[in-house]
Amino acid sequence: MDTPRAMELISIRASLELKERRLISNNGKSQSRQRELHRFFCMQGGDTDASYAKNSEATACAIALSKPLLRESIASMKLHVGELSIRIADLGCATGYNTISTIEFVVESLRKRYEEELNHVPEFEAFFSDLPSNDFNSLFQLLLLPPFDISQRPYYVAGVPGSFYGRLFPSRKLHLTVSLNSLHWLSRIPEPVMDRKSAAWNRGRVWIDGAKEEVVDAFAKQSAEDLERFLRCRMDETVEGGVLFLLMAGRPSSQRPENQLNDEDTRTKHPFTIIDQAWEDLVKEGSIEEETRDTFNIPAYMRSTEEVKKAFVKCKGFEIRSIEYLKLIENSKERLEDWVEDPGSYGRAKTNLAQAGLRPLIEAHLGMMFTEKLFKKFEKRVSEDLSLIQSTCFYGLIVVSAIRK
Numbered sequence: 001m002d003t004p005r006a007m008e009l010i011s012i013r014a015s016l017e018l019k020e021r022r023l024i025s026n027n028g029k030s031q032s033r034q035r036e037l038h039r040f041f042c043m044q045g046g047d048t049d050a051s052y053a054k055n056s057e058a059t060a061c062a063i064a065l066s067k068p069l070l071r072e073s074i075a076s077m078k079l080h081v082g083e084l085s086i087r088i089a090d091l092g093c094a095t096g097y098n099t100i101s102t103i104e105f106v107v108e109s110l111r112k113r114y115e116e117e118l119n120h121v122p123e124f125e126a127f128f129s130d131l132p133s134n135d136f137n138s139l140f141q142l143l144l145l146p147p148f149d150i151s152q153r154p155y156y157v158a159g160v161p162g163s164f165y166g167r168l169f170p171s172r173k174l175h176l177t178v179s180l181n182s183l184h185w186l187s188r189i190p191e192p193v194m195d196r197k198s199a200a201w202n203r204g205r206v207w208i209d210g211a212k213e214e215v216v217d218a219f220a221k222q223s224a225e226d227l228e229r230f231l232r233c234r235m236d237e238t239v240e241g242g243v244l245f246l247l248m249a250g251r252p253s254s255q256r257p258e259n260q261l262n263d264e265d266t267r268t269k270h271p272f273t274i275i276d277q278a279w280e281d282l283v284k285e286g287s288i289e290e291e292t293r294d295t296f297n298i299p300a301y302m303r304s305t306e307e308v309k310k311a312f313v314k315c316k317g318f319e320i321r322s323i324e325y326l327k328l329i330e331n332s333k334e335r336l337e338d339w340v341e342d343p344g345s346y347g348r349a350k351t352n353l354a355q356a357g358l359r360p361l362i363e364a365h366l367g368m369m370f371t372e373k374l375f376k377k378f379e380k381r382v383s384e385d386l387s388l389i390q391s392t393c394f395y396g397l398i399v400v401s402a403i404r405k
């Protein structure tokens with residue numbers, strides 16, 4: 001039926017399709033793409049070897065490392081007497097066991113507290129939120145499998161598509177929000193970095209580690225704006241006394257932002273460094289133009305604890321209970337020993353990990369064929385350099401627990 005609402009929806013759809021076609025046919029396709037990150041950014045979905053679901057061991061270890069702090073936050077959270085349901089959100093949830101196990105832990109810990117302290121257990125609602133391109137289907141299917149299936153699950157679930165840099169929930173809706181391993185992804189590439197006439201044009205590299213001052217400043221400004229925006233939205237959505245628990249990639253306070261990583265070994269082994277070199281390989285062999293590489297940037301920024309605190313001070317709505325910088329060792333000794341025996345399998349594992357986090361982003365810029373080539377270069381580099389297996393790499397993490405004032 002051609003109701004006015006239906007006509008309006010058809011017209012919105014047509015204009016979106018037109019916009020999409022323009023993005024694809026424009027000469028400035030890649031620049032536009034990088035400004036529209038929220039429309040296609042995601043981890044690699046599905047359950048192939050290169051999927052996020054099969055490459056989330058490092059992020060699982062990061063969550064495990066932050067768990068004592070999460071436990072403390074839950075233990076000190078104000079219990080809401082008379083509430084029919086307690087509402088929990090996971091922002092940047094992706095898909096896989098990490099996603100569900102954190103929510104399970106939170107619900108179980110809160111359920112126990114309500115039972116023991118108030119002798120009353122409310123209902124629980126869990127909201128899994130991520131960008132619309134996230135593989136929600138896999139997540140929902142996982143939620144139907146034991147041990148997470150509905151008959152054994154003591155909480156209701158819903159998916160919430162959207163960017164955490166905007167409002168996702170009604171005012172004063174949430175009691176506890178977590179965002180794990182996600183907030184180092186920025187909302188966009190800063191405008192000056194995409195402008196070849198600007199001093200901040202990031203020539204010759206695809207991310208900011210070691211980049212020139214103007215590039216780093218533009219990213220630092222974007223990161224500050226993003227975090228502030230994130231916090232203001234959460235401030236509106238969180239009930240008084242509600243908890244905000246954040247775990248994100250970060251850098252030590254002693255390091256300036258152009259040094260995004262801990263130390264030289266970490267820099268050499270980090271997937272972003274190796275992908276940078278793989279892009280250079282494609283440029284050098286003439287597979288792609290230099291400009292194709294220069295118009296691509298990884299939208300990530302590792303903050304220091306000071307930068308995070310500054311955003312909280314500006315937002316005013318939360319009181320930080322604890323904030324810590326933690327170091328996570330990349331792989332266990334046993335794992336590394338296995339890989340020394342078979343460097344090829346190390347190459348494949350590391351390439352799968354890089355694809356899980358970066359493939360959809362790169363494919364949107366380079367297309368499928370060159371993305372395939374790029375990851376082949378990546379794999380070759382890793383498999384042929386034994387020193388990579390022998391050195392130790394750390395991931396820097398920032399963990400914050402805050403209470404809504």
Ligand SMILES: C[S@@+](CC[C@H](N)C(=O)[O-])C[C@H]1O[C@@H](n2cnc3c(N)ncnc32)[C@H](O)[C@@H]1O
Pocket residue numbers: 038041042043056059060063091092093094095098099129130131134162163164165179180181182183185186187
């Ligand atoms: C490394 S995954 C972390 C997934 C999961 N939380 C975990 O710890 O395993 C980062 C997630 O952040 C999401 N993300 C990045 N930017 C986002 C944004 N602006 N809004 C919502 N989600 C975002 C990505 O789509 C991705 O699923």
